[in-house]
Amino acid sequence: MRQRIVNELGVKLYDIYGLTEIYGPGIGISCEYECGIHLCDDYLCFEIIDPKTGDVLPDGEIGELVITTLKKEGAPLIRYRNHDLTRIIPRKCECGSEYPRIDILVGRTDDMVKVKGVNIFPNQIDEVLDKIKGFSSE
Numbered sequence: 001m002r003q004r005i006v007n008e009l010g011v012k013l014y015d016i017y018g019l020t021e022i023y024g025p026g027i028g029i030s031c032e033y034e035c036g037i038h039l040c041d042d043y044l045c046f047e048i049i050d051p052k053t054g055d056v057l058p059d060g061e062i063g064e065l066v067i068t069t070l071k072k073e074g075a076p077l078i079r080y081r082n083h084d085l086t087r088i089i090p091r092k093c094e095c096g097s098e099y100p101r102i103d104i105l106v107g108r109t110d111d112m113v114k115v116k117g118v119n120i121f122p123n124q125i126d127e128v129l130d131k132i133k134g135f136s137s138e
C-alpha cells in the first residue's frame, strides 16, 4: 500500500510516531533513509522492556516501548507503557542524526495470540497474505 501511494501520488512518505497521552503525533519521524523512526529524546526518555518481566532490554531486542516525559508539566508520565512492540535500532543512522531510532512496530502486547505455544501478531498474517498474488494486506 505504501509503495502504491508513493507511485500514484508521486510523493515522499514519512512515518510519524506519537500517542495522544504524550504530545500526540510527532514525537518521532522517519528520515529520507527510511530506516526507522527518529525519536525526540531531548523531550522524552525511551526504553524497551520485556513486557512480562519489566526488565530493560538491550538495543536491538524487540520489546515493549516505555516512555518517560522529561519536560511535560501538566500531566507528566513516568515509564508509561503504551503496549507497542518495537526495538531500538542500535547503530547510528546514515542521515547523521543523533536522535535514536525505533524500528517499525511489530505489534502490541495486547493483540498477541498464542497458537500452540507460538506468539503470533495479526500483522504477521497481513505480511503473509500480502505476498500472495491477488491478495493485499487489507
Ligand SMILES: [Zn+2]
Pocket: 030, 031, 032, 033, 038, 093, 094, 095, 096, 097
Ligand atoms: Zn536518519
